[in-house]
Every structure is written in structure tokens, then in C-alpha cells.
Amino acid sequence: MVTLAVCFFSTGFADELTSANGSAEKSWDGTWTDVNYTLSIVQNGSEISGIALSNNIDFNDPFLLSGTLAKDGKTLQGTMKDTGTIVMKISDDMMSYSADGTVDTLDNASEPYSYTSKGTRNGTSINPESIWSGEWNTPNTTSIFNQTGNSVTGKYRPNSLTEYFGVLEGTVSEDGTTLSNTWTYYENVTFTLADNGLSLMESDCGEKEIALGEVCLNLTKKE
Template identity: 35%
Template sequence: FMRSIKILNALLLIGVIFFILTGIEGIYAEEQSASIPIWNGSWVSKEYHLLILQNGTSIVGSYEPKDIENRDPGVLKGTLSDDGRTFSGIWSESGTISLIMSDDMMSFSGTGSVDQNSNLTPFEYTRTGNRTSEGILQENPWSGTWDTIHNTYTLLQNGTTLSGTYIPKNPDADESGFIEGRISDNGKILNGSWFESGTFTFRISDDGKSFNGTYTHSLSESAINDTWNGEKIE
């Protein structure tokens, strides 16, 4: 009888240990899946081209309309679910959005709404999109959020190409816009153009936490260069 009790207690102890380990593994798996930047990259929907940067469980990004005359560009911001598959957030025209990634991580689908804070009539809509890149490696040093004297930049690096969006700190004095460029083979120099038809050349620091360079307000060869510096904040 005593032997049976000992065996029963041993089985119960094994069961408790298994339950605890299973729970720990589940939590660890959720943390790991949410930390993998599966949303990084470029995407296309029926109406927009999107650039998305994932930082842990946070998402920032930009979208550019295919029909620039009738739709406005903007930015996305939000958080991910524990498993990293569902993005919930807002877009810059004061609407909400929820997107779910497919099992093969090559497409998303979801719903969105435009609320009363927008200039548009409130409505709900569905949104689907497909991945157009293989993703952006987390170690690409230009990817991230950068702070400058006038704007905040969200940059997405994919190899030697880069796209991004910027938001002015004083929206009354300037407008949001987009930039795109190409990175030198050594990864240090970024050359490109920005939305209001200017050019820029930035050099990233050795520690990847800041850049300095010049920019212009014109594509003309005689355009005057002004200095421009930035620091990475994410």
C-alpha cells in the first residue's frame, strides 16, 4: 500500500513538472514568435504600396497610394499579438486597422475603419495584401526610427535599397513625405531623393546610432547643399 502511494506521488510530481515546463515552453514560444520580424518588408494591396518595420511587438510603417491624385499617403503604427501574427493599430487619417498574417507569411487580410475624427465619412472596409519582398534583416543598420531637428524618419533597408517616410515635428509648417535611396557596398553611405524633389547624401556612424550628411531642395546640379544630422531612437 505504501509503495502504491509513493508511486502515485511520483507520478503526480512528474505531472506537475511536465505542466510547468509545458507552460514555460509555451510562453517562451510566444515571446520568440513575437520577436521575429516577420512583418518586415514591402507589401502591396489593391490601393496601396506599404512599407512595414517590426521592432519586437511594435509596428511602424508607411503607405503610398497607387492613385496619388485621389488618395493620400500616410503612416501606420500599432502593436502585435503575442504570437506576432495579428497587427492592430491606427493609420494617419485617424482610422483603426487590424491585419492577420497568413500561415505562409506571404499575405495578410483584415478590416479597418474610418472614425469620426477623420475628414471622411465614417465607414468600415476590408483589406488584403501580398508581400513583395523577402523581408528586411534586423541587422541592417539603416532600418529604424531616426530623429532629426525637423522630422522623424522611419527607414526600411532591404540590402542596398532603402525606402522610408518622415513626419514633421511641426505639421503646420511642413508635410509628411517619402524618401528612397541606395546604400553603398560598404553600407556606410546612403544616396537618394525625397518626396519634395530633393536629393540627399547621408553617412552612418560606426556604431550605427547616428548619421550626418547634406540635402537639397532641388534636383538641379546647381542646388545648394544644407547639412542634415540624425540620431536613431528605435
């Protein structure tokens, strides 16, 4: 997600820092932007942290970025993280659900982004003691839930990936029909800084991911 899912500045050439051994290092500090995100980055040596806020009302999925730079100072191996809530209502036949969710904001000013979702159970076997347990599918994600009593834990992934980077914890209502969750999504990401230090590309996101509805970041340093 992000989808995440999800989500650097100068005028001319990149700012440069001089390291202890006298070599020049491009600075990642600053504000970077594209059509979907504005990403504010702080660099502390080889460590990077950042906050990305959405510029696109149709893809409002803010995230935190953290990671470590390679020795060349141009490649970042990092993690994008976002959080939120989702409340699911199971159907009468217990084979599908409808849901209302939110994505947490990071600026403490705007309202959480809200969304709706629908999922279907993969399979026909239902344990009456744990009706939420099992695999659930939406057009974009695959989730696996495990219900014990009124508590549910789970994991999920975008359908474009094979690893489960998302986790959730929830509580089932007394009648069993409603599941209220908090969720956290982590995604590994690689960013590459251009030679001139003025653009930043999510290098492991390409045509395949775009075709599956993911957003690839291609950021420019803001003046």
C-alpha cells in the first residue's frame, strides 16, 4: 500500500556534506515531491527517517519511512509503515464481509482518510466457534485470520506480493458478527538517488506493480 502501499530539495545541484575522510556526500535532507506524495526526510549519517503525506485525495495513504544508506550514499534500503483501523461486518451466510476503515494521519491536523472494502471467504469450511478464522480475499489483498474466543490476530498482503507484510489485531462483538481491528503495514523499499541529487526513484517498483494498481514514487527535490 501502499497499497501502500505507502509514500528531498535543492536549487540546481544537490547539497553536499564533507565526511570525516574528506569525501563529498550528497544530502538526502529535505522535502521531495511527486503527483502523489510529499516526503520530508531527515538524514543522520547513514540513517534516514521521513514522513510522507499524500497529495492525491484518491490515494490518501500517508506513511513513515526509515532505512540505511549504502556506502555510496545513493541507495536507500528502507521500510515504509502505515497504520489504521478497519471494522468488518460478516454476512448472514458468513461467506463475505463489508468493512469501513481509516488510515491514520501523521500531521496531527487532518482527519483520518476513510475507505470501504468488501471481502469473500476462500473456501466453504466454517468453524462455528471461530467464524472469522480462515483466508479472506479482496480484489487487492489476501488476509489470513485466526480467531480465539473474541480475539482475532491476522496477517495480510497485497495480491502483487507473496510475503505478508501487514498485521492486525481485533476484537469480535458479542454476537460474533462484527470484527473491529487495528492494522499496521510494513513494506520493504529501495530508493535510488540520481547522480545530480535532484530526483529520487523507488527502484523496485515498475510496470508490473503499476499494472496491479500500486503507486510508484518518483520524487523531485523541492526548491
